[in-house]
Amino acid sequence: MFSDEASVKVKAGKGGDGLVSFRREKFEPWGGPDGGNGGSGGNIFFEVDLNLNTLSDYLSTKHFESSNGAGGGKKNCAGKAGDDLILKVPLGTKIIDSLTKDLIFDLNEPKTRVMVAKGGKGGFGNAHFKTSTRQAPKFAELGEEGQELEVDLELQLVADCAIIGIPSAGKSTLISVISNAKPKIADYPFTTLIPNLGVVKLSEFDKNQDGSFVVADIPGLIEGASGGKGLGIQFLRHVQRAPILIHLVDILDDNFIENYSVINNELEKFSAELADRPQFLVFNKIDAIDEEELNFKLDEFFDKFPKLKDKYYCISAVTHKNLNSLVFDLYDFIVSHRSKIIQEIEINDVEAEVTTYTPHLKNPKAFTVEKVGEKEHVDQFMDNEYLASIFEIKCPRLEQISNMTDYANRQALARVYDVIGKLGINKDLRKAGIKVGDIILIDSKELIYRGE
Template sequence: MFVDEIDIFVKGGDGGAGCVSFRREKFVPRGGPDGGDGGDGGSVFFEADPALTTLLDFHYKRHYHAERGQHGEGSNRSGAGGDDLVLRVPLGTVIADRDRGEIIGDLTVPGQRIVGIRGARGGRGNARFSSSTNQAPRRADLGRPGPERWLRLELKLLADVGVIGFPNAGKSTLVSRVSAAKPKIADYPFTTLQPSLGIVRTPDGERSFVIADLPGLIPGASEGRGLGHQFLRHTERTRLLLHMLDLDPASGRDPLDDLRVINAELAAYSPELAARPQLVVANKADLVEGDAGVAAALDRIRRHCTATGQPLHVISAATGRGLPELLRAVAARLDDLGWARAAS
């Protein structure tokens, strides 16, 4: 099961109590106070782990408490501090305060660590309260209770290239042909219900990039229709979008209208996302050869792409037609944008 958003409860460790104690030793009639301080409570940390790909572990356990500090003891012995609790999350996880909406951190680098919540301070022992006018204090501080809050974890996949388009446009087939990823493929809409990542080698074999197969978008996705917010979230970190169009007339849709609708949804969700570089990819060319209606639709798409300055590639993901040229175009565009991330 793929989990990309979840709320969890975290609590810092309680501080240990300070100790009220006096030195009792033979031949030392006025030993004075020797109560030690309580130990500090442990903190809760989040650490980015590249081996993880989902927040599924947090689905089964929602409450996390760091260890409390130990109480102080006599002979000026301070209590031990509580152990910190480290929670490992996938790369690309955004952590925010659920109630205030404040972003606490964005974990994008392997091993990166941020504080979810700090542990409480330990109480002072009575030795801390000794003075010239009060040489035998009988007071000590209790340890402070650990702070607590609800946090929202949101996973945004880290990928160089994101494949977007209407359901059943051939996105999963493309990703399975150019990478070792094996997303579910079937001849019905919304086969893909969770994103999947694949690593693609460039045609020259010298570099690679991460490609994300994203679930299909529909009109109203920017308002959450069809789980649109959950799907669009994963496009935010991509540097290049492959916009898949379905040329098959059996779909009953006009590919150019599909292009405009999805671009409008991207703009409504995030103007920054709408400005992301795109390659338009017309798929299923093997099914429509010799079809005059499809040829006319493809001509309209070409004119539109020429007018908007978007490159157009006609491919068949099922047969592999046009894929080498598409991968070379993707590599060239990533060269212009600057190579990044884990795969290159």
């Protein structure tokens, strides 16, 4: 089943909690804290797989989560990190933020791996917080939640093969009958001005067969195309994206041999590498010619190009004659060609640099302070109700620490106040008009401002 669109939700693993622990051993009366750090949560990656050309795997499964990190252990033992999750997608996949519709990544290179959701940081154990003035910390950090994101996947097809030939050779007709493409077809040259992409499904030709490949119909090339004539440069650039070429020859044209030579000459002038790519030689429109004349023309052609006599196809795109053998041979060749590309990449073994999606601020310690409202609050010590102003602090690093803090632990909460002071946020709170007893909002957590 072919699909070029899908929407999925990804959630990276949560970091493991740090441990509060103290050494309790004979002859070690001052053992001190030994709580280990939690392991980081697993990340989620998207990776290009050259063997894929559809997003159909993501139509049934919509939610993906990587594993959580394990909690810290005694004797300063760190928790095990969560396993990463790697999601395979075809070359040409675009990853788009479902909420903002911003393009996150465009996977247009082989062996590309990108991180879309980063696992949560493991919480520090109480051993981490031991200082000369705090020798027995009775708190540890909670594990950070992993990033969560909903993304749209859009497959911008990269053609496995391209149909080339002179204008009106029947390229658009051929792609319309072997694939799901619906190009404009008319009886005049240059009907096609932009490439048409279509997916060829083998099941359309044999119900017992599975598999598919992508074919492109390239606008007609003429003599001088490599020099820019007839939008030739633009059209030839489209040809460059296809590793295999179907050279379609109009057998009815009086100059069909010359036309074949012209196309190959233009390929050679534009790029020697392009001219050396595998070509399927296909003679079209045999429905409009009798067998005797067809054989005469083929003999005439192979007198000039004897090396091509071993493998060629005679078809009629209009009547669908001999299309099955062409399609199945193309598929077999494309599959073997993909394998060779993969082997070459593995031999070269050039490790692609992993790119990470970081939608937050570049400076994690940058902050803003804003008064966002008021609400009735009950003083837990005096048991009286008063109107408290609410001041929201937005700061990636402070939010991370706050979310990893157990607010029920007084020592842990004292660290949050300490971080607010060290980041210089108290000054901005005063400028915003905060008073003792007002509420500080950090992400979804609240604490009472108690002065400096």
